[in-house]
Amino acid sequence: MDPVALLKRRILLVLAALPLAGCAVTHAEVACMPAEEDGACPSVEAAEADMVGDGLCGDEIRTVDGEGTPSGEDTAGTVTSCCYPVTYVDTKPGMECIEGRPLQGARGPVIAGTVTSGSWAQAAAAGPDVAALPTELRARLATAWTAAALAEHASVAAFAKVTLDLLAFAAPAELVSATQAAGADEVRHARRAFALASAYAGAPVAPGPLPLDGFTLGGDLAAFAAATVREGCIGETISALLAAEALAGATDPAVRAALEGIVRDEARHAALAWRTVRWAIQVGGAPVRAAVAGAFADALSGPLYPQAEGLVAGGNAHGRLEVAQAKRVVARAVCELLVPCAAALLAEPAGFGADAGRIAL
Numbered sequence: 230m231d232p233v234a235l236l237k238r239r240i241l242l243v244l245a246a247l248p249l250a251g252c253a254v255t256h257a258e259v260a261c262m263p264a265e266e267d268g269a270c271p272s273v274e275a276a277e278a279d280m281v282g283d284g285l286c287g288d289e290i291r292t293v294d295g296e297g298t299p300s301g302e303d304t305a306g307t308v309t310s311c312c313y314p315v316t317y318v319d320t321k322p323g324m325e326c327i328e329g330r331p332l333q334g335a336r337g338p339v340i341a342g343t344v345t346s347g348s349w350a351q352a353a354a355a356g357p358d359v360a361a362l363p364t365e366l367r368a369r370l371a372t373a374w375t376a377a378a379l380a381e382h383a384s385v386a387a388f389a390k391v392t393l394d395l396l397a398f399a400a401p402a403e404l405v406s407a408t409q410a411a412g413a414d415e416v417r418h419a420r421r422a423f424a425l426a427s428a429y430a431g432a433p434v435a436p437g438p439l440p441l442d443g444f445t446l447g448g449d450l451a452a453f454a455a456a457t458v459r460e461g462c463i464g465e466t467i468s469a470l471l472a473a474e475a476l477a478g479a480t481d482p483a484v485r486a487a488l489e490g491i492v493r494d495e496a497r498h499a500a501l502a503w504r505t506v507r508w509a510i511q512v513g514g515a516p517v518r519a520a521v522a523g524a525f526a527d528a529l530s531g532p533l534y535p536q537a538e539g540l541v542a543g544g545n546a547h548g549r550l551e552v553a554q555a556k557r558v559v560a561r562a563v564c565e566l567l568v569p570c571a572a573a574l575l576a577e578p579a580g581f582g583a584d585a586g587r588i589a590l
């Protein structure tokens with residue numbers, strides 16, 4: 230089967246199946262790594278040698294605390310990845326992974342501030358029911374939906390940059406077109422999220438200027454592919470799963486209407502990212518494959534965390550997850566989807582698609 234179709238099916242299956250039992254370790258204090266070639270899980274000592282010191286978003290693994298549990302398998306039924314309970318420390322408090330796919334600048338995600346304006350809030354038939362909300366919960370929902378809206382707004386810029394990159398790398402029209410469509414999706418997501426944020430805040434909220442000072446375009450295909458792994462294959466896949474979990478718990482009709490569209494679109498964006506990376510390996514060959522493998526290894530060997538500002542205790546009815554729920558979703562995404570999908574992508578035969586046309590790196 231076409232590996233991209235397989236990856237897409239896996240992503241959609243996981244989306245449709247949430248919540249499922251299955252991942253043996255369901256909290257974020259878990260880290261995963263590839264299994265041995267024969268499908269055995271590496272020893273605790275080997276896992277420690279491989280993973281200690283790694284991490285993402287300021288979280289660093291200090292110890293591996295137990296045996297590995299098989300967490301993914303290939304189409305032949307061979308175990309491809311194992312997850313281990315780990316102890317980590319937050320070496321950079323306040324530095325968290327961000328939701329979705331914001332534009333990445335030299336110093337991290339580029340996010341706009343807010344202004345008081347109704348220019349982005351999409352007019353909806355009905356807003357969320359805020360009448361019965363305690364004041365404090367309503368304020369926290371306003372903050373969380375504003376953070377989500379700003380992340381969606383920043384994703385518009387991220388896809389605009391990807392479009393320019395794809396053109397620079399002579400990518401096929403299908404990828405350019407799908408990327409532009411994804412950018413338009415993000416405008417819609419941002420508008421719906423700003424509408425919700427405004428309703429909870431009781432005042433219009435819109436994005437201010439996006440700070441692009443010092444921002445540069447360009448780079449090589451390997452770096453582009455690695456960035457697409459981090460921001461798209463990992464970031465958008467996790468976003469899609471978080472949105473699906475949020476939709477499962479949401480009861481407010483206005484919130485559900487917004488999340489239904491976001492869930493559908495984010496699953497498509499995640500699949501697009503995997504398709505983009507596959508194409509990059511296809512035309513770029515070994516250097517790109519190595520960069521992709523490195524990006525997956527770096528990102529998936531440490532705990533991944535959702536954006537803290539978007540999480541609200543007691544916020545399920547209004548589409549916001551609690552910290553523990555979000556961590557469970559992220560851990561499952563790593564164990565059951567990202568590690569096996571990355572293994573499948575990287576296991577494609579060397580030189581596949583070599584006739585597709587090489588480009589200068």
Ligand SMILES: [Fe+2]
Nearest residue numbers: 381384415418
């Ligand atoms: Fe989005």
Ligand SMILES: [Fe+2]
Nearest residue numbers: 384465495498
């Ligand atoms: Fe997206």
